Structures are given as C-alpha cells and as structure tokens.
Amino acid sequence: MIVLEGLAALLVAVGVAFFIAGTVGLLRFPDLFSRLHALVKADNLGMGFIAAGLALLAEDAGTVLVIVAVWVLALLASVMVSHLVAHAAVREGMQPWRKKR
Amino acid sequence: MSATPILMAAAVAVPLVAAPLSLHRAWAGAVALAAGVGTTAAAIGLVLAVARDGAVRHALGGWPAPLGIVWNLDGLAAILLATAALVALPVAVFATASLPREHLGREAHRFWPPFLFLWAGLNALFLSGDVFNIYVALELVSLAAVMLVTLEGRAAALAAGLRYLLVAQAGALTYLLGVAFLYARHGTLDVGLLTAAAAVGDMPTTVAAVLMTGGLFAKAALFPLHAWLPPAHGSAPAPASALLSGLVVMAAAYVILRLWFDVFAAVGGAPLRQGLGALGAAGVIWGSLLALSQRRLKAVIAYSTTAQMGYLLLAIPLAAPAADWSADPWAGAIMLAVAHAFAKAAMFLATGLIIQATGQDRIGSMRGVARRMPVTAYAIGVAGLTLMGLPPSGGFAAKWLLLRAAWSDGQWWWVLVLLGGGLLAAAYVFRIIGPAFSHSKARKRQPPRPLEWIALGMAAASLLMGLAAMPLVAVLARSGGGA
Amino acid sequence: MIDLVLLVAVAVLLVNAAAGILRALVGPSAADRLLAIQLLATTGIAVLLLLAEATHQPAARLVALVLAILAAAAALAFVRRLWWRLGPGEEGGP
C-alpha cells in the first residue's frame, strides 16, 4: 500500500514539474508557435503523469475509467486547440521567430 | 379541496402556457386574447374568493414554509391581480388594433410573447410570499419589460432597453444579496416567518433591508434611481408603455411596501423611515419638475410616473406599527398605485393615438385634439384628474387617506408634499391638455373610434375608483397580517 | 499523508496557473492570451482530479470531465468568431 502511495506521489510530483516547465516556456519563449509548443506538450505530459498517479490511488474501475476519459479528452482538446491556433496564426501571416544574427 | 388554489394556479399558468404558443405567427393574437380572458376571469374569481372567505395561504407542492414556497393571497394580492388583469386585457384589445398601424406593421405579433411573460411574472409576483421567489418573478417581469421596450428596434429604443436591462440586473442582484443576508441571519425565506424572526431588527437585518430596498428602488424607478425610466417608457409602442408605466413599476414598488409592512416593520428607527419618505417626497417634486420641462408628450407622462411612485413611499414613515393593510397610509398608497395604473395606461394609450394621428411626439401635437378627437382628449383630461388628485378620482381618495394619516400623526411636512405634488401635477397636465382646445389646421388621421373609447374607459375607471374606495378598503382589510 | 502531497500539488499548480495568467496580461497577441486560458483549463482539470482524491469528492471528477469536454470551446470560438475579425494589426501592438 505504502509503495503504491509513494509511487503515486512521485508521479504527481513529476506531473507538477512538467506543468511548471510548461509555464516557464509559456512565459519565456519568443513567439506564439514555440509558446504553443511548450504549453501543450508539457502540460499534457504533466496531466498524464498526474492522471496516472491518481489512477493508482483509485478504489474502483469506474474511477479509473473517468480519470482516463478526462485525460484523453484533455489531450484531444489540446491537439485541437494547438492545431487551430497555429493554423490560424499562419493564415494571419504570423512569422515564426528566428534567431537574430 | 377548494377552488381557490386552482384559480391562483390558473392566474400564473394560463399566460405561461400561452406565451410560447404565441410565438406562432398566425395564432399569436387569438392565443393571447383567449389567455387574457382566462387570466382575467381567474383574477376576478380570486377577488371574489377573498372578499367572501378572507385571505388564503397555499403551500406549493404541499410543503409549508419554511421548507416550501407559500402563495399568500390576501386582499392586497387580490386587488393587484385584478388591477393587472383589468389594465392588461383592455391594453391587449387595444394592441390588436393599434400595433399593426403603429410602427410594428406586419410584425405586430411580436408583442404577444413579452406581453404574456410579463403578465405571468406579475401574477406570480403578487401571489408570492417568499423573498427568493419574488426575485425570480421580478427577473421574469424585467426580462419581458425590456423586450417590450425594444420591440420596435430603433436605436433609441435599443439604448433605452440596454440601460434598463443593466439597471434592472444591478437592482436584482442587490436585492438578492439582501435576501442572502436575511437567509443567513434568519434561516427562512418566507415573508410571514421572516416577519416574526426579524422583529429584533439587528445589524444584518438592517443591511438586508437597505440592500433589498435599494435594489427595488432601481426596479421601481424611484428617485434617485429613476433616470432609466423616461427613455425606456418613452420609446416603447403605446400599449407597451401603458403596461410598463402602469403595472411594471407598480409591481416593484409593491414589493417595497410589502417588505416594509411585514418583514422590516421593526427595522431601523424613525430616521430610516423618514429618510425613505424624504426620498419619495424628493421623487414627487423632482419628477414633476422634470415632467414640466419636457417637450415630448410621452416624456411628460413618463416623468409623471417617477413623481407618482414617490407618493407610495410616504406610507412608510406614516405607518403605525401593527396596523393592517386597510390602515390609512397603507390603503392610501395602494389605492394610489391602482388608480395610477389605470390613469397612466389610459394616458399612454391616448397619447399613442394622438402621436399616430399627427405623426409627431410633441406637446404641440395636442393642438386641436379637443375638436377632432374629443374622446381621446377626454381620456387624457379625466386621467389627469387622478394624477392631480382632484375629487372624485381614485387619486383624490388615495391622497385623502395619506393626508389624514399625516395630519393625525402630526407629520405635517408630508401634507405639504401631497399638496405641492398635486399642484405640480396640475401644471404639467394643463400643459398637455391646454393646447388641445386651440385651433389647428394640421391634418390628422382619425384613429379607430373603439380605440379612443378603450382609453377613455380606463381613464373613467381611475376616476370612478374614488367612489369605490370603501369596498376597496374592505377587501384590503382581508389580510390578517399573513394569517 | 498522500492527501497532503496531493494538496501541495494543488497549491503549486494554482501558483503556476497564476504565473500563466501573466501571459494573458502581457500578450502581446490575442492568441497568447488564449494560450493562458488553455493553461488555466488544463490546470483546472488537473486540480479538480487532485481535489476529488484529496477531499473525497468523487463528483469533482465529473466537473473535470465536463471541463475536458468543453476545453476546446474557448479556442474554437476565439479562432472562428473573433480572431479573423480582429485582423493582425488590432492586437499586434505592444
């Protein structure tokens, strides 16, 4: 039991770390595209770790199902959002950032 | 089980069911008129029931207060239900003939859904004995009222509607915060139980009283929160203005009176009550002065509403503790509200006819009206008698009761307000009616005669109410303070 | 014990989200503000899942589920209804 809880805590902690990484990227990266990249990838990985940790703690299969469903839906939404935003940004003529020489 | 609860349910349910049905373009008018007749029958049945059996309390869903919502049909509720019906039904008949001519054209059926929502909301409000339920009913009323204001969709009407919506929403939420304080303090929402519980009048209860009254001030367009009313009532089609000025404003003011009669009877000392009366007095004077300075016909009448609503607040400082609704100040205020509803509706309908006939909303449009549209001119004049408070009108009887209360209680300063307000009303009514007797060569389109008679009929009702004052007070006495 | 760990995670995520909102305030483009909303949505979902476990409210998972279903609505509405009307110049300034 204690092992399971320890593992869950570890997974949640890793997930939170990814969230923080995503926010750092969101704040520090130079253009919309890279910020999008940081946010969506890191946060969904973080969400996956947290969901996995919580699934370990779940008492019944129904709970696990709901947690997995939430994660899958959040993942789909992120995919959709990043696709939409990037697509629209390109159409709006937004240029990706390049290192200044 | 007796038929009274069924009648109460019908008074709310009939217009509610009819409202979505009236979305059907072809049925709308017929559905609305049928529903109007049914609702009116229910309202009159309720007055008769109260006069015969006394007040009735009905626990909705079979759950008595505090758990459930209680409908509280006393003399006051019955009189207001009947007032709503007897104003709304003639207005509906008027609207069927006038709206296709007046600006709405082929889209005249758009009037009916808001009309029915409004009526249902008003009836629910008058019956309700629960402060939260009153909030929901008020929201339904306000929503329908904004719909009526914006019916024609012109820019001025849309602006007035937006302002009205925002003020009404701010008022509703302020009222709701007061309800939250009451519930947190006393653990009930029922008006009767709150009356018993709030007898202490402590800090949270006082804050609740101020919040709820303030919110209702905005909804009732009472001074100093009246600025939204004239543009809103002035830019609606005539039948809509008649309902808004006659009934909607009265409904919010009624809630103030109901709350201060019952729940807040022990709240605040003389200063708070005198302050409310002073705001009412200021509204009477300021509203009348603004009415005097308007150029548009409808604006004069709309500002007059602000002034007339001010009188209702005078009941609060004049009321003796533990009186019933038939006591002079309360009966006077209620009678004034009812007489005003008929008079103001008549005035808006009559001016609507004049504006149609001349195509202009100006005081100058009144020229020559006495000769060409004598019935309409009479309607305005007769309704004006009530606003001025001249005998034998309902306005006179009402002011007489208020005067008597002020005099016998030694609060002579309110007597000055009553007399001064009457004089100012005389001034703005004569300003409208005066030009009617002058000659004018301007051509006027003659409106349909029956419409003129509807306006005159409602004006006559406000006049004759003064003669029926005693029976009215007798029905009001059928209250028993929530028993 | 594990409950406390989860609650600490909630607290850290909330602070993290607050930092993310700065992006909404800084911009510079309207799309950047939208990214902050997306961060908030993802964080909210994670926080709800954590709270459901830590405070023993299974219903909070349902709230997370509802949020996850509607998570793309803001972005969709933004891209389809707003952005193309704003035009690039409108929000592109500092």
Add this chain to the structure above:
Amino acid sequence: MTSALLYAGAGVVLFAVALLALFLRRHLLRKLMAANIAGSGVFLFLLGTAADGDAPPDPVPQAMVLTGIVVTVSVTAYGVALLRRFADETGRDTLTEDGGGP
C-alpha cells in the same frame, strides 16, 4: 476564520467591486461582465454563509444559486445579443449619457 467565511468575504468584495464597475465602465460588454461578476459575488456569499464545517452545505442556498446562475446566464446572453443589435444599428458600443446610472 474558516474557509467558507473567506469565500463569503470574497463574495462581498466581488459584489461591491463589480457594482462599482457597472456604473463606471462605459463599454457595454464590460458592464455585462460586471453584472455577471456581481452575481458570482452574491452566489459566493450565499454559499459561504451556508457552509457548516465539513458537513455538506445547506441545499437550499445551493438551489437558489443554481436558479440564480440560470437567470444570470439568460440575462447576459440576451444583453450581448441586445448589444450586438445596438452596435449594428448605431455603430457604437457605449451608451451616450449625461452622467449618472449605468
């Protein structure tokens, strides 16, 4: 100081701040958002004062808040539609006013 009281206090602050903004702000969309936030403040207050330690809170205020949320959403959506029509008609997004009132 309990958590619930914290939320009730936040509700009061939200209400007052939003009511102020409702009067001060000129843009109509902002006014509508202010009305919404004021509503949220009232709702928080209702539930914050109804909570009772770790027991489930009083269901009556919960039902009141649910009703209030529905009403607020209805009014907000109508307000936005009204504003859109107004803007279509006039090309403006504020009310001209001589002062006073929202």
Add this chain to the structure above:
Amino acid sequence: MMLLIDGAVAVGLVWMALRALNARRLTEAVIVFIGFTGVMALAWVRLRAPDLALAEAAVGAGVLVVVLLDGLGRLAHLLGGRTPLRAAAVVLLPLLSLALVAVLLRALGDLPSAATGLGPRVFAALEQSGVENPVTAVLLNFRGFDTLLEVFVLLGAAVAVALLRPLDRALPRGAGPITAGPPQTPMADWYRRRLLPVALLVAVYLLWAGGSAPGGAFQAGSLLAGVLALGLLTGTPLAGRPAAAWAAAAIGPVAFVLAALLFAVGGHGVLQYPPGWAKAAILGLESLLTVSIAAALTLLVIGIPRRRRP
C-alpha cells in the same frame, strides 16, 4: 493547507475580477473573465457544492464563452482604446464602494456562526421527496416553483433574442447555421464527431445521476448546449426542422406548468406530486427540462443573424 488553497482561490477570484473589469484591452478582459468562471467552479468544489461546480463549468466553459467571444467578435470593428472615465465618478464612487465593502463585511461578521439554515429540514423530508440528491429535491420538489419560473426566464431570454431581429425580417423559424468564419479544417470536424457521443453519454449520466448524486437537468442541458455550440463553431449547421428547436425549447417548461395545474385540478395542491408518483414525475420532468434547457441555450447562442450588408 486547505486554508492556503482557499486563500489562493479567493484572492485569485478577486484579482481576476479586477483584471476583467479594469484591463486595458477588452479582449484581455473577456479572456480573464472566462478564466474567472473556471476558478468559480473550483470554489464551488471547495465549498462542497459539486452541483454548482458542474453547472458553472458547463455554462462558463461552454455557452458563456461562445456568447462572449462571439459578441466581442461582432464588436471587433469598434474596439477602441480605453474609454475615459468621468472625473467626479472616479473619486466618489470608489469611496462609496469601499464603504459598502466595510458595511457588508461588518454585517457578515455579525451573522450567527452556527448554521441556521433549512438543511436539517431538507434532510428530514428527503425521503418523501422522491429523490436522494437534496439539491434536486429542493429544485424539483420543495421549491419547485422557483425552478418553474426560472426555466421560463431562460425560455423568455431565447424568445427575446429571437425578437431582436430587425422588423423587416420575419421571426426566425428555428436554428440556422452559424456560417461566418474562415474555412474549416477537416480536423475540427473529426474532433466534433468524436466529442458529440461522449458529451451525450455524460449528459445522460448527469441527468440520470441527478436524482441521487450531483447533477441534474440544468447541468446536463447546459453541457449539451455547450457541445452543440462547439459543433456549430466547427462549421456544421444544426440539422433538423427549424420549428422543432422552438418546440424543444418550450416542451419542458410547458409540461412543468401543466403538471402543476393538473395536480391541482386532480385534488392535490398546486405543484404537489400525487403520493408515490414523485420519483417518476421528477424524472420525467427533468428529462424534458434537459431537452428544453439545451435547446433554449442553443437558441441563445445562435442569437440574431448578422446584419445584412446594405
């Protein structure tokens, strides 16, 4: 720890509200406001009111988002800078506001600390109500009349929006497509197809669970409306006969009020369920109300059509 989290949520709410009300750009304000509704859902979970959290999440993240962003989009051509404030108001009103906060907090402090509410009475009567979720019992039984009026307010708002069409255009016969917007990517369509069945499943669950667990007609209906709005935004018009949308929006409220009347005529009180029928009646009414709430909210989202270009 809990107090820390609650403090963060409460402070966050006030901060976001201030940003939404005072941010320089309207876009920024709207986006922060959307975040605000999300944090409200967190607050409801913390206050142990999952029914409200569900409602706030379903409405705030769905219908409200689309209404506000769409409204903002239609006003986009008007977006100006900061509008100047009236000088006298800037000084006086904030002071009044501060005074209001002080008085209200003072009164809040004077409230009795022990719960005085109706909770015990609700739980005592729960067995006779026909449902096990106390909030549903209050909404559909003890205080059913509030809900009855409330669903008519929602229907009325949908009607009101429809009546906003210019006079030279007939009343809408129903829900048309939202056509404005850039060309659609196939991916959005793919996403919508996956999402719709999941949302339907969850909505049915919320409706069915509402009797015994958090959830109910409004939560389910607003979730459905949110997903329908999302679907409309992917560029898919709503199928079906237009008048059907209005019939769907009206059927729940009308059934509710007719039931109230029929029970009264049948010898029970107004809105009083006949003994033994409460559970069935509530479930039936809730199902119809879910359909109506979803339809009415969708009609609200669709709103008035764009102005015809002159």
